[in-house]
Amino acid sequence: xxxxxxxxxxxSLLELQQLDFAxxxxxxxxxxxxxxxxxxxxxxxxxQQRQQCAHAFELRYGPxxxxxxxxxxxxxxxxxxxxxxxx
Amino acid sequence: MWVYEKKLQxxxxxxxxxxxMAKYLAxxxxxxxxxxxxxxxxxNQRYTIPDKVIGLLxxxxxxxxxxxxxxxxxxxxxxxxxxxxxxxxxGLGPHYVSHDSALxxxxxxxxxxxxxYIQAKGDPLADLYEDIAAEExxxxxxxxxxxxxxxxxxxxxxxxxxxxxxxxxxxxxxxVEIIKADREQQKIY
Amino acid sequence: xxxxxxxxxxFRSPLDPCPPILVKTYVVPPNQYMVFQPMNLPQFPLAEALxxxxxxxxxxxxxxxxSRKGEPQ
Numbered sequence: 632x633x634x635x636x637x638x639x640x641x642x643s644l645l646e647l648q649q650l651d652f653a654x655x656x657x658x659x660x661x662x663x664x665x666x667x668x669x670x671x672x673x674x675x676x677x678x679q680q681r682q683q684c685a686h687a688f689e690l691r692y693g694p695x696x697x698x699x700x701x702x703x704x705x706x707x708x709x710x711x712x713x714x715x716x717x718x
Numbered sequence: 719m720w721v722y723e724k725k726l727q728x729x730x731x732x733x734x735x736x737x738x739m740a741k742y743l744a745x746x747x748x749x750x751x752x753x754x755x756x757x758x759x760x761x762n763q764r765y766t767i768p769d770k771v772i773g774l775l776x777x778x779x780x781x782x783x784x785x786x787x788x789x790x791x792x793x794x795x796x797x798x799x800x801x802x803x804x805x806x807x808x809g810l811g812p813h814y815v816s817h818d819s820a821l822x823x824x825x826x827x828x829x830x831x832x833x834x835y836i837q838a839k840g841d842p843l844a845d846l847y848e849d850i851a852a853e854e855x856x857x858x859x860x861x862x863x864x865x866x867x868x869x870x871x872x873x874x875x876x877x878x879x880x881x882x883x884x885x886x887x888x889x890x891x892x893x894v895e896i897i898k899a900d901r902e903q904q905k906i907y
Numbered sequence: 908x909x910x911x912x913x914x915x916x917x918f919r920s921p922l923d924p925c926p927p928i929l930v931k932t933y934v935v936p937p938n939q940y941m942v943f944q945p946m947n948l949p950q951f952p953l954a955e956a957l958x959x960x961x962x963x964x965x966x967x968x969x970x971x972x973x974s975r976k977g978e979p980q
Contacts, residue, residue: 644729645729648725648726648727649957652727652962653957653962655727655781656956656961656962659777659781659885660962662777662889693724696724697722715724715725716726857936865972865973877960878957878960880968881959881960881967882960882961884936884960884961885966888966891942891943
């Protein structure tokens with residue numbers, strides 16, 4: 632099975648990248664501002680949103696994480712193309 | 719333990735077949751102030767930095783690997799369909815005879831990466847000031863890379879990476895403040 | 908006009924071999940004026956944050972490629 636890189640793929644990926652980027656920014660910020668309650672709440676809220684978004688992406692385009700952090704359909708999907716630098 | 723995520727941090731789109739840029743982008747792949755040097759510098763310094771800033775060094779070090787993958791993507795896309803003659807015309811003849819179109823950790827001039835580029839002094843201020851300087855140098859390198867291309871899509875990804883250097887430098891400056899703080903907390907012997 | 912750009916004029920010698928670049932510039936990003944980022948700064952919407960490379964407009968630094976010699980600054 633080859634994943635088709637349609638417009639939907641790129642827009643779903645972008646949506647996930649947007650959520651994950653905010654989480655990266657908040658992670659670094661909280662590393663130096665551990666007592667910022669508002670940033671922490673935003674972080675936890677986005678983390679939950681991210682989980683749903685990543686789950687929907689994985690159902691359609693295969694696992695994002697491995698070593699057991701993502702599920703796989705049969706046959707083993709992880710090793711299938713495309714890899715991030717190929718798309 | 720690290721877990722790989724099968725996606726780029728930011729979309730990398732290269733719209734112009736300009737092999738020359740692959741040679742220049744190597745500066746941020748295997749250069750002194752490149753992403754490999756950054757990742758290895760922070761992830762090594764973290765073992766001996768005060769506990770309060772270990773998390774920051776771990777997270778920025780990890781993000782640097784995501785940036786390394788973006789640079790690799792740019793170089794890969796620019797070289798995968800290039801003939802030996804096209805590589806040679808872009809100044810990559812010497813690279814070709816040693817590596818074909820494989821990526822390699824060297825700078826834009828072809829000098830291989832060395833651990834001599836990075837430092838770990840064990841002194842938290844010395845290490846953090848090195849990190850701030852490294853971020854500013856990487857920011858400058860991104861500026862000169864942006865100047866060297868007229869591919870607006872490539873510029874877009876490079877601008878993202880440049881801004882990340884600014885945010886990282888900000889966090890390292892805050893780490894310095896955290897290290898300096900607690901004046902009353904004198905060491906008790 | 909990008910207010911993060913600073914400029915200076917290098918000394919010119921009558922013996923300089925090349926046509927002069929009269930004004931040299933460099934960028935001073937906003938992190939230089941912040942010691943410790945205050946809490947609750949305004950944020951970009953998520954889509955814009957990714958494009959900008961930061962969640963906070965206060966840390967955003969635009970960069971446009973330098974114009975080639977002879978082109979207007």
